[in-house]
Amino acid sequence: MSTEEILRQAGIVLAAGLASAPLAALIRLPVMLVLVAMGLAVGPHGAGWVGIPLDSPAAQLIFTFGVALILFHGGVGISLRVIQRTSISLTLLVIPGVVLSCVLVALVAGPLLGVSFTVALLIGAVLAPTDPAILIPLFERLHLRPKVSQTVIAESAFNDPTGTVLALALAASVVAGGDLDLAGVAGDFAHELALGVLAGVLGGLLLAALLSGHRFGLWRNSPLAAILAIVAVDYFSTDRLGGSSFLAAFIMGLIVGNLDLFHMRRAESHERLMEPGMDQITEIATMTVFVTLGVNLPVDAMREHLLPGLGLMAFFVFVARPLVVLVCAAPDRRARWTGPELAFLMWCRETGVVPAALAGLLLSRQVEGAPVVAAMVALAIVVTLLLQATTAGPLARRLGLVEATPGPA
Numbered sequence: 001m002s003t004e005e006i007l008r009q010a011g012i013v014l015a016a017g018l019a020s021a022p023l024a025a026l027i028r029l030p031v032m033l034v035l036v037a038m039g040l041a042v043g044p045h046g047a048g049w050v051g052i053p054l055d056s057p058a059a060q061l062i063f064t065f066g067v068a069l070i071l072f073h074g075g076v077g078i079s080l081r082v083i084q085r086t087s088i089s090l091t092l093l094v095i096p097g098v099v100l101s102c103v104l105v106a107l108v109a110g111p112l113l114g115v116s117f118t119v120a121l122l123i124g125a126v127l128a129p130t131d132p133a134i135l136i137p138l139f140e141r142l143h144l145r146p147k148v149s150q151t152v153i154a155e156s157a158f159n160d161p162t163g164t165v166l167a168l169a170l171a172a173s174v175v176a177g178g179d180l181d182l183a184g185v186a187g188d189f190a191h192e193l194a195l196g197v198l199a200g201v202l203g204g205l206l207l208a209a210l211l212s213g214h215r216f217g218l219w220r221n222s223p224l225a226a227i228l229a230i231v232a233v234d235y236f237s238t239d240r241l242g243g244s245s246f247l248a249a250f251i252m253g254l255i256v257g258n259l260d261l262f263h264m265r266r267a268e269s270h271e272r273l274m275e276p277g278m279d280q281i282t283e284i285a286t287m288t289v290f291v292t293l294g295v296n297l298p299v300d301a302m303r304e305h306l307l308p309g310l311g312l313m314a315f316f317v318f319v320a321r322p323l324v325v326l327v328c329a330a331p332d333r334r335a336r337w338t339g340p341e342l343a344f345l346m347w348c349r350e351t352g353v354v355p356a357a358l359a360g361l362l363l364s365r366q367v368e369g370a371p372v373v374a375a376m377v378a379l380a381i382v383v384t385l386l387l388q389a390t391t392a393g394p395l396a397r398r399l400g401l402v403e404a405t406p407g408p409a
Helices: 003-027 031-042 057-076 087-094 096-113 117-127 132-142 146-176 182-211 223-241 245-257 268-295 299-304 306-328 339-347 353-364 370-389 392-398
Strands: none
Touching (some): 003 268, 031 268, 031 370, 057 223, 057 245, 057 353, 096 146, 096 306, 223 268, 299 370, 339 392
């Protein structure tokens, strides 16, 4: 592909992404749905203006570093102090909860879709992460009770790396072939988590020091360049060492977003410089991921698995998620969850950026069952956004979880 062709296609992808927001507002649909639809419209199944092969360097960059930036931004937005009260529920939801969701979905996906149990587990793992990019603006408009909104947003940020690690460990097992080695998957899972946490903490502390008002804050006046450089180096170094680079990126963001807990600080002028720029970078990454997913949407696989896929989505939304919340959050006496709060937790879990990126990554690596996984992700995005994102506001009001003005948790 020539330089001119690369620039032309990049321009079309960005133009499609930019056109999606006003179009979504006009037709009153979630912007993520419109982004995927725009990708489908300009891709091989539509006008044919864009063709980004999933094994190309461009696609690999979009579905790896692009998602790392999104996860870093998600970590920056989490307040550790706010979520301290619900930390037990959060821990259970984002580790055993993700595994439980994966297994429940796999038990139904295997018979419904006619795939092996390993591929069914892979479907469950890819579907497990939720999307803070959709939830944050929704909750800001609603003035939802902070205890609930921060918990849901934190869960959606924390379960992204957990689901990613599990999905990639399972993908490695699928590629290796043979029977599912649960001990091997568990070992890979623990290994990737441990290295990811270590790399994230080290990279986060380094970046925090370089951006702080301390005498070591050498890059405080160029925060965006510093973030891009350190996140890129940390991401690819962690990946080379066999750790979870996605988890490392998220933990780096968590540390940078909570500098005061590490006895560091940033000047307000540097804060104002960093936040809008980081929002713009994340917006570009999100647009590119979703439009590129739409370009490569496995339309034939979606059509082939439409009815069983819709059955799986019904189980996913109405059975698996409520069971996970009941098992992981309801017993937490410290959080003192009320019935309406638990009901909202059960309902609110939109599928978005990370599952989309994981599906693209699996397709690019030609993992067995990847077209089916991508089809289920596309259906999950459509179903959860249409069914849950559009009803979250009315449900919160009905349950009495909306405050007249933002209040304390």
